[in-house]
Amino acid sequence: MFNGYGSPLTAKARKMMLLGAGELGKEAVIEAQRLGVETIAVDRYANAPAMQVAHRAYVVDMLDGEALRRVIEEERPDVIVPEIEAIATDTLVELEREGYRVAPTAAAARLTMDREGIRRLAAEKLGLPTAPYRFADTLDELRAAVAELGTPCVVKPIMSSSGKGQSICRAETEIEACWNYAMEGGRAKKGRVIVEGFVTFESEITLLTVRSVSGTAFCAPIGHVQKDGDYIESWQPHALTDREREEAEAIARAVTDALGGYGIYGVELFLTKAGVLFSEVSPRPHDTGMVTMATQDLSEFALHVRAVLGFPVPAIRLLTPGASHTLKADRDAESFRIGGVERALALPNTQVRLFGKPVTKTGRRMAVALSTAGNTEEARALARQAAESLTLEYD
Ligand SMILES: Nc1ncnc2c1ncn2[C@@H]1O[C@H](COP(=O)(O)OP(=O)(O)OP(=O)(O)O)[C@@H](O)[C@H]1O
Ligand SMILES: NCC(=O)N[C@@H]1O[C@H](COP(=O)([O-])[O-])[C@@H](O)[C@H]1O
Numbered sequence: 520m521f522n523g524y525g526s527p528l529t530a531k532a533r534k535m536m537l538l539g540a541g542e543l544g545k546e547a548v549i550e551a552q553r554l555g556v557e558t559i560a561v562d563r564y565a566n567a568p569a570m571q572v573a574h575r576a577y578v579v580d581m582l583d584g585e586a587l588r589r590v591i592e593e594e595r596p597d598v599i600v601p602e603i604e605a606i607a608t609d610t611l612v613e614l615e616r617e618g619y620r621v622a623p624t625a626a627a628a629r630l631t632m633d634r635e636g637i638r639r640l641a642a643e644k645l646g647l648p649t650a651p652y653r654f655a656d657t658l659d660e661l662r663a664a665v666a667e668l669g670t671p672c673v674v675k676p677i678m679s680s681s682g683k684g685q686s687i688c689r690a691e692t693e694i695e696a697c698w699n700y701a702m703e704g705g706r707a708k709k710g711r712v713i714v715e716g717f718v719t720f721e722s723e724i725t726l727l728t729v730r731s732v733s734g735t736a737f738c739a740p741i742g743h744v745q746k747d748g749d750y751i752e753s754w755q756p757h758a759l760t761d762r763e764r765e766e767a768e769a770i771a772r773a774v775t776d777a778l779g780g781y782g783i784y785g786v787e788l789f790l791t792k793a794g795v796l797f798s799e800v801s802p803r804p805h806d807t808g809m810v811t812m813a814t815q816d817l818s819e820f821a822l823h824v825r826a827v828l829g830f831p832v833p834a835i836r837l838l839t840p841g842a843s844h845t846l847k848a849d850r851d852a853e854s855f856r857i858g859g860v861e862r863a864l865a866l867p868n869t870q871v872r873l874f875g876k877p878v879t880k881t882g883r884r885m886a887v888a889l890s891t892a893g894n895t896e897e898a899r900a901l902a903r904q905a906a907e908s909l910t911l912e913y914d
């Protein structure tokens with residue numbers, strides 16, 4: 520049965536709505552438009568990166584279920600693609616019941632919108648190995664949790680990403696400061712935190728896992744370095760031992776099978792001397808996966824859009840070792856310029872992506888450099904040099 524679709528902006532168009540319009544959504548919109556899909560980008564602020572390339576854009580508080588329902592019912596998209604975790608996911612579950620398609624599933628979006636849902640699924644339901652953890656709703660409960668887990672431990676808002684509100688508690692005297700930092704940094708200002716035992720990992724990876732009509736497939740492992748809970752650089756491939764690969768793929772398959780649907784999942788894993796630990800999973804392209812724009816025949820964004828649309832993914836090819844390195848702002852500014860692009864692009868086998876975010880905030884990711892080379896060490900050095908060539912000049 521032919522299930523084709525018309526061109527964008529026609530009555531028979533196939534429509535995709537991104538909930539979240541940052542740098543990852545921007546690349547997904549570009550890939551969707553390559554497949555002739557009409558794209559709508561939604562986020563909490565105007566002129567977000569994906570809004571600048573989508574057919575239409577809306578500014579909506581996506582944590583407000585009624586406002587979210589209104590924009591979805593107005594546009595009636597064929598598929599809804601959550602791009603961030605801070606969304607009224609209960610509304611997505613209702614809308615899915617009413618016949619809307621949510622990628623990969625509304626349940627995946629709801630379970631991963633906060634750390635408790637996905638941690639309990641992974642550790643308690645699936646029995647996957649994780650760091651020890653507790654939850655706390657008050658400062659006193661946090662004190663008790665730290666007393667049980669010991670220090671150092673990691674305190675994170677129950678809903679946040681890119682390390683926002685996350686801190687390492689190294690002594691009892693730091694507990695209140697960690698609590699306050701989490702209360703300020705959480706996405707939805709929910710007063711609940713997760714406390715995790717500190718994992719002394721050898722390295723950490725993202726195993727991009729694609730569920731599609733063709734089955735489950737893994738991208739080559741992506742190594743990354745994080746600072747203050749946010750990724751600074753990533754590289755692909757990251758070498759794993761046979762045992763690590765076996766454990767990593769088993770964990771990724773278990774958690775993505777449990778979440779279901781079609782799309783790409785960013786499965787974050789700690790490689791420790793005792794084995795592989797599950798950290799978290801994002802049911803969408805992953806920031807460390809931007810490196811795949813330079814290393815793979817199909818980037819994580821092309822893979823996500825294909826899978827979400829129900830198209831096959833017959834193969835994923837790693838074409839070359841590569842690396843990414845971010846440019847982050849060091850202050851808040853309404854007016855700024857990014858310079859040094861000509862210096863970065865003078866480097867061989869190097870690209871940059873300037874996201875187009877309208878204002879800077881301290882620590883905000885504003886651009887990324889992508890480099891390829893004969894090995895990941897060379898690629899990392901090149902990407903770092905390119906990122907360090909970029910300058911943020913604040914007016
Ligand atoms: N229990 C832990 N022990 C040691 N390091 C940790 C622990 N949890 C997190 N980290 C470090 O902090 C980084 C960010 O943590 P996490 O991924 O939970 O935060 P996040 O806000 O969800 O980030 P993102 O959304 O970018 O993935 C991890 O990649 C790791 O480097
Ligand atoms: N680790 C998650 C992640 O990287 N998410 C990406 O960052 C954007 C928010 O950036 P902002 O906070 O600078 O607007 C999100 O929209 C997504 O593209």
Ligand SMILES: [Mg+2]
Nearest residue numbers: 681787798799
């Ligand atoms: Mg993470």
